[in-house]
Amino acid sequence: MRRTTVLDAYRTPVLPAYRAVTRKGEHLLKIWCQHCKKFHIHGGISEEPGAGDGHRVAHCWRDDSPYKRSGYELREVGPFTAEAAREARASARR
Numbered sequence: 001m002r003r004t005t006v007l008d009a010y011r012t013p014v015l016p017a018y019r020a021v022t023r024k025g026e027h028l029l030k031i032w033c034q035h036c037k038k039f040h041i042h043g044g045i046s047e048e049p050g051a052g053d054g055h056r057v058a059h060c061w062r063d064d065s066p067y068k069r070s071g072y073e074l075r076e077v078g079p080f081t082a083e084a085a086r087e088a089r090a091s092a093r094r
């Protein structure tokens with residue numbers, strides 16, 4: 001089992017991203033931010049699942065959010081649905 005080290009504080013967090021498509025056909029990725037208590041929206045890059053995965057600059061508006069320093073990594077896990085939104089909020093609290 002891997003032990004937690006002091007370096008973990010500097011690791012880039014990996015957040016589950018959910019794909020949404022706007023009425024205009026734009027592909028977006030939504031991630032739940034436990035610090036801002038809202039979904040941040042990033043571009044989906046293309047229609048290909050996983051195309052938007054990787055490191056992003058945080059869209060945090062809270063100055064005390066640690067993501068502002070580290071950014072975060074998006075990892076697409078599926079479509080943005082009401083259930084996905086509930087699950088994202090719940091997992092961030094665990």
Ligand SMILES: [Zn+2]
Pocket residue numbers: 033034035036037040058059060061062065067
């Ligand atoms: Zn945030």
